[in-house]
Amino acid sequence: MNLKHASILVIDDDQDVLTAVRLLLKTEAATVVTEKNPENLRWLLSKQSFDLIMLDMNFNSSVNTGNEGLYWLKKIKEFGSDAAVIMITAYGDIELAVRSLKEGAADFMVKPWHNERLISTIKETLKNKGNNQPKSAIENSDSIIGTELLGNAEVMQDIFHKINKIAPTDANILILGENGTGKDLIAKAMHQLSLRANKPFIKVDVGALTETLFESELFGHKKGAFTDAREDRAGRFEAANGGTLFLDEIGNISLQQQAKLLTVLQNRQVTRLGTNQPVPVDIRLICATNVPLSELANENRFRKDLIYxxxxxxxxxxxxxxxxxxxxxxxxxxxxxxxxxxxxxxLVLGASAIEKLKQYHYPGNVRELQYTIERAVIMADGDELTGADLIFSPIESTGSPAEEQDELNLSAIEKNAILRVIEKHNGNITKAAKELGLTRTALYRRLSKYDI
Incomplete structure (x- = not known):
């Protein structure tokens, strides 16, 4: 269906949103009706037929469950409307928005949005109206597939939905997951599907930067700022200006580094070492870490204001x-x-290879599977990979009962050693970490692990 002939209903309790959408669509669509109170839905639908409904996810109504949008989505269907529904959601409601797709919504938009993106989504939704076989998340993500970012699992489908919907915004993203799960691929996909796709994508492993290199690498320096500063150099923030900055392993940076990073993110400007001249930067920030968010939230290890x-x-x-x-x-x-x-x-995967692949537990995740297949391909003699060709990494522990018992014993020894050293230094973490031969970050991890 053509947008020019469409009748659209917008339901949101924010008058500013209603006004903005009405002004945007009044020259694009045949009819635009706005409504603040979703409880008037039945009356509105009885008076007029709509081709598309834009529905907010949360209202200050009598139905105060935190997922009001899903409630009213179901009501629209019960009222007999065949209108396509686009959910309007804030960043924090992405999980609910993904769920709404499974319950009949045609699409969702994250606010604030770009007007061109909204109109494009509405046109696409109207075009596909009546099609009961929507494309899967993977089919909708052809532009990012072709890398190892593949998957039919439901949890991956949800991630693909998020990528497609969040990427065009400038929202800051935190990607969590174990090593080898593909966090960097998701960061690249976010950039490729963003409005900054033609601008730089700069990746920095901040966890590997020393205290002395952190500022120079990220913020840049002026010639002579320190011994080896032989020329002026822009930092990674300036290099990513207009594009995307991906800070990997952010969970491993020190509290001092966190404070410096937070200042830059708040002010949206950097000051090179050796100068007093701030330089404005416009970046979309993506961060990743293998440290669980619950551990990051520990005030002793990671600043909560930086997490937000x-x-x-x-x-x-x-x-x-x-x-x-x-x-x-x-x-x-x-x-x-x-x-x-x-x-x-x-090469084809033989039955024995498939069975062996399914039985393994992959402590190294997708990266371990990738290297296992690479070795098997190199060593294979025929045109079929068999179970015998697959040799999993000896680096990863298989976790036998005997080994698990040994690990428990070693854990008890390590915990006791940490307690003794901390007590010796009257709770001074810096001195305790130095005596134990650990970094402060590594010691904090162990404190969290053993609930000390």
Whole structure:
């Protein structure tokens, strides 16, 4: 259906949103009706037929459950309307918005939005109206597939939905997940689908930066600012200006580094070492860490005000063991890539290989699977990969009962050692970490692990 001939109903308790949408669409659509109170839905639908309804996820109404949008979505269906429904959501309601797609919504928009993106979404929704077989998240994400970012598991479908909807905004993203789950691929996909796609994508492993290099690498320096500063140099923030800055392993930076980073994010400007001249920067920030959010929230290890700054939207990437249905898909993908790379004939996964892949627990996640398939392709003699060709990394522990018992014993010894050293230094974490041969960050991890 053409937008020019469409009748649209917008329901939101924010008058500013209603006014903005009405002004935007009044020259684009045939009819635009706005309403603040969703309890008037039945009356509105009885008076007029609508082609599309834009529905807010939360209202200050008598139905105060925190997911009012889902309630009224169901009511629209009960009232007999065949209108396509686009949910309007804030960043914090992304999970509910994804759920709304499963319950009949055609799409959702994250506010604040770009007007061009909103109109494009409405046109696409009207075009597909009446089609009961919408594309899957993967089919909708063709522009980001072609990397190892693959998966049919429901949890991955939800992630693909989030990527498609959040990427066009400038919301700051925090990606959580174990090592090897593909956090960097999600960051790249976010950039590729954003309005900054033609601008730089700069990745920094901030967890690997020393205290002395942190400011220089991120904020830049002037010639002569320190011994090895032989020329003026822009930092990563300036390099990413207009584009996306991806800070990996942010959970491993010190409290001092966190304070410096927070200042830059709040002021949206950097000052190079050796100067007093601030430089404005315009970046979209994506961060990633393998440290659980509950540990990050510990005030002794990570500033809560920084968490709020970087965590407008959170995406948690599941470990491979929790998306079993994707193992064979990924294995076939990697075998195709490496067969081409190493000039091998087309390789198929034999029954014994598939069975072995399904039985393994993948402590190294997708990265471990990738390297396992690469080794198997290199060593394979025929055109079929068998179970015998698959050799999993000896680096990862298999976790036998005997080993688990040894680990428990070693954990008790480590905990007692930490307690003794901390007591010796009267609770001074810096001195305790130095005596134990650990960084402060590593010691804080162990304190959290042992509930000390």
């Amino acid at each position: 700054r970087i965590n407008t939207v959170e995406i948690t990437v599941p470990p491979l063991r929790k998306r079993q249905e994707d193992i064979v898909i990924l294995a076939k993908h990697f075998s195709k890539i490496y067969a081409s790379k190493y000039l091998k004939p087309s």
